[in-house]
Amino acid sequence: MFFYNLHIALLSLRRNSVLSTVIIGGIALGIAVATLFSTMRHVLARDPLPGQSDSLYYVRMDNWDPLKPYPGDDPTRPPTQITYQDMVNLMRSDIPARKSGMFKANLYVFPDPKVGRPSQQLARLCFADFFPMFQVPFRYGGPWDRQADEGPEPVVVLSEELNDTAFGGVNSVGRTLRIGDREFKVVGVLERWRPPVKFYDVTQLAVQAPETMFLPFNFLRPMKVQTAGNRDGWKSAPAPGLEGLLASESCWIQMWVELPTRERVEAYKSFVDAYVIEQKKTGRFPRPLNNRVTPMMAWLQEQKVVPNEINALTVVSLLFLAVCSLNLMGLLLGKFLARAPEIGVRRALGARRRDVFVQHVIECEVVGVIGGAFGILLSLGGLAWMNGWVKTLLARDGFFQLDLPMALFAVFLSLLAGLVAGLYPAWRVCRVPPAMHLKLQ
Amino acid sequence: MSTTTAAPALEFGPILRAMRRNKVRFGLIAMEIALTLAIVANCVSMILDARREMARPSGFDDDNMLSVGSTPFDPAFKEEGYLDNALRADLEAVRSVPGVRSVTSTYFLPWQGGGSSTELRAAGTKGEWLRTQIYGVDEHGFETLGTPITAGRNFNADDVETSVALFRALRAGPRARGADGLPAQKVTEDVVITEAYGRLAFGGRGPFVGRMLEDNDGDLYRIIGTIDAFYNPYSWPIHEYSVFFANRSRSYEGGAPYLVRVEPGQGEAAAKAIEQKLLAVNGGRNLRVRTIKEIKGQFFGTKRLVSSMMSGLAVLLVLVTSLGIVGLTSFSVAERTRQIGTRRALGARRIDILRHFLLENWMVTTVGLALGVLLAYGLNVGLVSTVAGARMAWPLLVVGVTLLWFAGLAATFVPALRAARISPAIATRNV
Numbered sequence: 001m002f003f004y005n006l007h008i009a010l011l012s013l014r015r016n017s018v019l020s021t022v023i024i025g026g027i028a029l030g031i032a033v034a035t036l037f038s039t040m041r042h043v044l045a046r047d048p049l050p051g052q053s054d055s056l057y058y059v060r061m062d063n064w065d066p067l068k069p070y071p072g073d074d075p076t077r078p079p080t081q082i083t084y085q086d087m088v089n090l091m092r093s094d095i096p097a098r099k100s101g102m103f104k105a106n107l108y109v110f111p112d113p114k115v116g117r118p119s120q121q122l123a124r125l126c127f128a129d130f131f132p133m134f135q136v137p138f139r140y141g142g143p144w145d146r147q148a149d150e151g152p153e154p155v156v157v158l159s160e161e162l163n164d165t166a167f168g169g170v171n172s173v174g175r176t177l178r179i180g181d182r183e184f185k186v187v188g189v190l191e192r193w194r195p196p197v198k199f200y201d202v203t204q205l206a207v208q209a210p211e212t213m214f215l216p217f218n219f220l221r222p223m224k225v226q227t228a229g230n231r232d233g234w235k236s237a238p239a240p241g242l243e244g245l246l247a248s249e250s251c252w253i254q255m256w257v258e259l260p261t262r263e264r265v266e267a268y269k270s271f272v273d274a275y276v277i278e279q280k281k282t283g284r285f286p287r288p289l290n291n292r293v294t295p296m297m298a299w300l301q302e303q304k305v306v307p308n309e310i311n312a313l314t315v316v317s318l319l320f321l322a323v324c325s326l327n328l329m330g331l332l333l334g335k336f337l338a339r340a341p342e343i344g345v346r347r348a349l350g351a352r353r354r355d356v357f358v359q360h361v362i363e364c365e366v367v368g369v370i371g372g373a374f375g376i377l378l379s380l381g382g383l384a385w386m387n388g389w390v391k392t393l394l395a396r397d398g399f400f401q402l403d404l405p406m407a408l409f410a411v412f413l414s415l416l417a418g419l420v421a422g423l424y425p426a427w428r429v430c431r432v433p434p435a436m437h438l439k440l441q
Numbered sequence: 442m443s444t445t446t447a448a449p450a451l452e453f454g455p456i457l458r459a460m461r462r463n464k465v466r467f468g469l470i471a472m473e474i475a476l477t478l479a480i481v482a483n484c485v486s487m488i489l490d491a492r493r494e495m496a497r498p499s500g501f502d503d504d505n506m507l508s509v510g511s512t513p514f515d516p517a518f519k520e521e522g523y524l525d526n527a528l529r530a531d532l533e534a535v536r537s538v539p540g541v542r543s544v545t546s547t548y549f550l551p552w553q554g555g556g557s558s559t560e561l562r563a564a565g566t567k568g569e570w571l572r573t574q575i576y577g578v579d580e581h582g583f584e585t586l587g588t589p590i591t592a593g594r595n596f597n598a599d600d601v602e603t604s605v606a607l608f609r610a611l612r613a614g615p616r617a618r619g620a621d622g623l624p625a626q627k628v629t630e631d632v633v634i635t636e637a638y639g640r641l642a643f644g645g646r647g648p649f650v651g652r653m654l655e656d657n658d659g660d661l662y663r664i665i666g667t668i669d670a671f672y673n674p675y676s677w678p679i680h681e682y683s684v685f686f687a688n689r690s691r692s693y694e695g696g697a698p699y700l701v702r703v704e705p706g707q708g709e710a711a712a713k714a715i716e717q718k719l720l721a722v723n724g725g726r727n728l729r730v731r732t733i734k735e736i737k738g739q740f741f742g743t744k745r746l747v748s749s750m751m752s753g754l755a756v757l758l759v760l761v762t763s764l765g766i767v768g769l770t771s772f773s774v775a776e777r778t779r780q781i782g783t784r785r786a787l788g789a790r791r792i793d794i795l796r797h798f799l800l801e802n803w804m805v806t807t808v809g810l811a812l813g814v815l816l817a818y819g820l821n822v823g824l825v826s827t828v829a830g831a832r833m834a835w836p837l838l839v840v841g842v843t844l845l846w847f848a849g850l851a852a853t854f855v856p857a858l859r860a861a862r863i864s865p866a867i868a869t870r871n872v
Contacts, residue, residue, distance in 0.1 A: 022768055026761050033754065065560075071572060071677045106694075108514040118514040120727060181516065226694045234560065236658050239615040309747040312487060312824055316480055316751070319820075320758055323476045327765035330469040334772030386746075393742040424465065 002362070009363035013370075016335075023331050024371045027417055030324025031375025035402070035410040036382040037310070037317035043400050044207070044306045048199040049135055053296040055097075056133065057265070059255040060294070061086060061276055065234040066286035078290050079232055079251040080203050080303075084220075087253045089275060091127070095268045096257035098129035103227045103253050104201065104211055110178040111166040121162060122228065123179070124201075124211040125220055131157070131188075133258050134200050141173035141188035144216065148187075152218035156184040162212040163189045180223050184215065196399055199296065201254050202303040203230055209396055227252045249284075257293070269293050321417060328367070328421035336360060336429040347434035360426035361419070368418020376402075376410050456801050463773075470769055470802075471809035474845060477762045478813030479820045482841045484751040486821065486833040491748045495741050499551050500670025502587030505542075505703050506733040507712055508550055509535070512696035515725025519693045521609075527723055528691050534722045535699060538714045540707030545585040545700050548690045549576035552737040554674050561684065563642050564653035564661055572679050573638050577604075577688030583633070583668060585702045591636060593650035593666030596687040600631055604687040623659050630686050633666040637681035654684070662686075674740065696726070708732050759848055766852035770798060774860040781860055782867030791861040798857035799850060806849035810842050817841070 013020040047053050062070070062078035063086070069075040082090075087101035107123045130136070131143035140163075144155040156177060163172055167186075176183045198208050219225060224242050231252040237244035259265045272291045279285050294302065336343075343356055383400045390399040402410075460467050511531065517523050528546060535544040549556060560570035580596045583589070596604075607628060616624040632654070634642075639649035647667070654662040662684065672680050691697035703711045712730045719728055738745075774781070781794055821833040 019768065022764050026764065029757060029761060033757070037750075065570075067570060106512070108512075110514070118727070120512050120514075224694070230555075234657075236656075240612045244615070307743060309487075309491075309743060311827075313747060313750060313754075315824065316484060316754060319476060319480050320754060323473055323480070323758060324761055326469055326473045326476070327761055327768075330466060330473070330765055331768045331772075333466060333469070334769055334776075338772060338775060389742075389746055393739060393746075428465070 005359045005362040006366065008359060009366040012363055013366070019331070019335065023328060023335075023367055024374065026324050026327050026331075027368060027371030027414070027421075028374035028378060030321040030417060031372045031410060031414050032378035032382060033317045034321040034413055035376060035379035035406065036386075037314045038409060039379065039383060039402050039406045040386065040400055041306060041310050041314045042403075042406050043196045044310065047297060048195050048197055049296070052133075052135055053199075055258050055260045056296040057257050057259055057268070057293045058296065058299040059090065059257060059272065060292040061272065061285070062287045062290035063249055063251070063285050064287055069287070070232070076290070077302075078292060081230065081232065081251040082253050082255050083249060083251055084246040084253060086275075086279075087255055090255060090257075090272070093268070093271055095259070095264055095271055097260050097264070098133045098258040099256065100127040100130045100133060101217060101253045101255050102126035102130060102201070104229050105225045106228045107180050107213075107215075107223075107225065109162070109166065109213070115168070116165060119165075121213055122211045123213045123215055125215050125217045125225060127217050129258070130200075130214065133256065137191035137193055139189050139191040140171045141186070144187050149216050149218060152216035152222075154182055154184045154219075155187045155216065157188040157190065157214040158186055159190050159210065159212040160192050179213070179215065180225075182223070194396070197300070197305050199300060199305075200256065201229070202300060202305055203254060206300075206303065206305045207394060207396070207399075209394070221246075259293075265293065321413065325417045325421045328364075328417065329424060332364060332367070332422060333425040333428060336425045340429065340432045343429055343432045344434055347432065353430045356430040356432075357426050360429055361422050364422020364426060365415060365418045368414045368416075368421070371417075372411060372414020375414065376407065379410065453800075453804075456797065456804065460801065460804070466769060466773075467805045470766060470805045471812060473762050473765055474806055474809030474849065475813035475816050477758050478810055478838075478841050478845055479816035480758055481755045481845075482813075482817040482833060482838055483820050483824060484755040485841070486831065486837055487824075488748045488751050489834075489837070490831045491744045495744060497672060498670070499672045500586075500588045500668075501551055501733070502702055503551065503733050503737060505705055505708060506551070506585070506587075507701040507703065507708060507715070508731050508733060508736060509699040509701060509715060509719070510696060510729040510731075511698070511719065511726050512729075513693060513726035515723075517725060524691050524693070524697075525689075528689055528697055530722050531697065531699065531719055534718045535701055535715055538711055538718055540704045540711040541701055541715075542704060543581050543585040543702045545579050545581040546689045546691065546697065547576060547578045547582055547700055548695070548698055549578065549582075549673075549700070550698065550736070551586075551673055551733055552740045554676065554740050556673060556675055558675065558677065558679060559656065559684075561642065561654040561656050561662060564655040570657065571638075571641055571682075572677065573634075573641075573682040573684050574673060574675055574679055575684045575686070577690050578685050579687065579689050582685065582700075585700050587702060588668045588670045590633070590666050591669045592648060593633070593664070595666055596631070596633065600687040601689065604630065605689055608688060627659050627661060629661040629663055631665045632662045633668060633685045634664055635671045635681060635683045636667050636669045637671070638683060639664070639667060641682060708734075759845070762845075763848050763852040766802065766849060767856060770802065770853050770856040771859075773801075774798070774856050774863075777860075778863055778867055781863045782865055782869075785863060785865035786868040794863070795857050795861040798860055799853055802849055802853035802857075803846075806846060810845060813845075814838055814842070 059082065060078045060080065061082055063083060064070045064079055070077060070079045091099060091101060102124055104122055104124050106120050108118050109121050110118045127149050128144050128146045139160060143157060144153065148155050156179065163169060166177055167175065172186045172189060175186050177186060193210060197206050198210055229252060231250050233248065233250040235249045237248035239247065257268060259268055272293060273289060276285050276289060276291060347356065380402060383402060386400050387398055390396055518527065532544055532546065535541055556574050557576065558572055559575045560572050562568045562570050579601050580598050583595055617626065619625040634649065636647065639647055642654060643649060643652060649664050649667055652664050671683055674680055701715065712732065716728050716730050784794065817833065817838060825832060
């Protein structure tokens with residue numbers, strides 16, 4: 001019966017091809033637009049580390065000016081980053097399973113002169129825990145160990161791209177690369193790692209590509225590395241130069257901790273509070289106690305990783321689909337009612353209301369599915385076009401991808417649109433009395 | 442409904458009664474039109490909002506400026522004297538490029554969406570600290586930006602030399618501090634400020650030249666001049682506040698950034714020439730030359746993208762709705778073929794039939810639009826409070842309503858014309 005109904009539905013669509021094109025085209029457009037913008041939003045809003053993000057926390061403390069809060073939209077928020085001295089002290093705690101302070105910097109890489117000119121690369125200075133904490137995938141080798149943090153040992157992890165340009169893409173583990181004024185030994189090369197959102201550092205542009213190399217944090221001092229990120233301060237440094245900066249109230253380091261259990265979260269919060277209260281005795285932290293140990297997803301939301309404009313577009317695109325669905329409802333109603341005489345005959349010949357209803361709902365769903373299929377294809381085109389735009393803006397390839405959850409969502413939307421649009425017309429047409437139209441014939 | 446002509450008054454009643462028999466169909470059209478108006482009006486509101494922001498002038502000659510970034514890798518650049526000579530040679534080289542009007546050494550870069558800032562206040566007061574952007578420029582800074590000095594004077598070459606020497610001395614070692622923890626020896630620095638910051642710091646009108654600002658170390662800033670045209674989208678709301686001091690900006694780590702102003706239309710050619718010339722002057726560094734237009738384009742990239750998507754959506758939506766009206770009216774016509782034939786046979790003219798359908802649609806559209814105005818405001822309030830955007834301006838709705846009225850009539854016209862062409866003879870035939 002289902003296949004018979006399917007057959008009828010396809011026949012019916014073929015009978016009036018102009019009308020069918022309008023009907024299917026309308027719903028395809030609706031699905032395309034809704035899928036396109038929902039996918040864009042989803043790419044930015046989804047959990048970058050499912051299963052792991054719940055135990056990752058971003059740490060902030062309010063060391064700002066006693067006279068006024070940290071500037072920004074919300075005066076209750078502490079500075080977005082922490083000072084060097086606080087990071088050093090927080091790194092001493094054993095409560096977190098893993099922990100890392102970090103920042104990004106522009107550093108010069110000097111490949112073999114035969115390979116290329118020196119080039120400035122964005123590097124991240126971090127601790128060994130960074131890699132397992134953020135589940136960074138390796139192609140060759142692996143992260144450095146915690147001892148290398150202390151030395152610090154001159155070891156480096158390269159991105160696939162930098163390994164391609166500096167070493168022609170071969171396994172470079174064990175080879176050396178000159179970075180800044182010294183030689184570093186390559187210990188690991190990353191697998192293609194291009195999370196759309198740079199979830200471990202959203203203090204600046206959240207959709208920046210990850211850095212191309214990772215070095216032990218403690219090269220900060222010997223190499224006199226300057227941050228390439230934001231540096232917020234309210235009080236002049238006690239001395240000029242790097243040492244002055246490290247002893248100052250300047251906030252420029254991101255601090256992440258991994259706290260796998262509820263108890264550890266509570267313990268760590270108390271630890272941070274106790275630390276700040278202790279520091280207050282030395283005259284630091286003049287503001288009321290305002291420390292934040294924020295779960296990753298909450299932090300990403302607070303930093304508005306999904307721009308408001310994208311949220312607005314998503315809302316508008318779903319409303320657009322609603323209009324397409326209403327439109328479809330009207331057209332199907334007209335189409336079905338035009339068929340009333342035929343249905344009267346069928347009813348008179350013994351078709352039950354239910355049969356007529358099911359037949360028409362199936363026809364609506366066929367429209368939904370065909371429209372949805374075209375819509376998904378269209379949205380793929382839209383995403384490709386968007387990716388071209390992202391490439392010119394951010395120099396990033398293939399930024400927006402339709403993943404399985406969003407593909408399923410699109411299919412669900414098509415079925416829903418077909419159903420919503422079809423229920424009333426199908427119900428209406430199954431109530432056509434059997435005799436009336438016979439009389440007219 | 443009070444009317445002045447008799448004919449339409451006769452028609453409203455029958456049309457309304459006929460519509461009541463088809464509540465759902467006409468309800469659907471009205472609903473669709475309502476939603477369309479709500480969405481289109483909000484899209485256009487957001488587009489206009491973005492446009493306004495993008496059209497905001499910086500006060501600089503944006504179209505004819507280049508940013509040149511020089512990042513050294515040759516360790517020779519670590520030496521102060523070498524850096525100074527390299528900077529002097531660079532400025533001279535850039536100035537000799539044809540089409541270049543002016544060049545300055547500064548870390549200030551318009552439209553990058555950031556910069557540096559500090560807190561100052563009127564000297565000698567116990568007033569609130571007021572955040573402002575702060576940048577070093579040399580004596581060619583304002584000429585290069587294209588923002589005129591409105592009062593007082595610009596920095597001269599001597600100011601720059603004095604200031605560079607002062608900063609060098611301050612960088613040499615920690616400053617001796619008094620019992621209050623502040624530096625014992627205060628310094629005074631000449632500055633040019635924006636009038637907007639002057640008004641903020643001194644409450645109201647100028648003149649600001651000759652007055653003093655202080656920072657929380659007690660160091661003083663003597664205002665020697667003001668500029669008015671200045672807007673830089675900082676991440677904090679201090680876009681129009683800025684203080685400039687005399688300096689040359691360069692370091693081994695941060696490189697040496699320059700702003701260049703060129704003759705109109707010379708940007709592309711000058712950019713190439715500058716890059717080649719500077720590399721020839723000193724090859725121990727990499728160069729990056731970009732136009733300010735390009736940087737501004739990147740800054741507004743997302744906004745522009747979202748705007749164009751919104752426009753696309755609005756156009757598609759009106760199209761879909763119009764097609765829907767065409768479809769529904771066609772059904773309406775097909776269904777009523779006999780009745781139309783009968784009316785024609787009883788003496789109705791073609792124009793009467795056409796008018797019937799147009800009037801019918803106009804009534805539905807109007808109901809939809811009335812509903813749409815409410816929905817549009819509702820959606821706007823919802824979007825403004827939860828997502829983004831500004832309050833919608835009412836003229837926008839007037840335009841939207843007019844537009845959809847016409848779209849509705851245009852969409853009805855084709856099927857209505859077909860209805861008007863139905864022959865009276867149909868009435869005598871069986872269907």
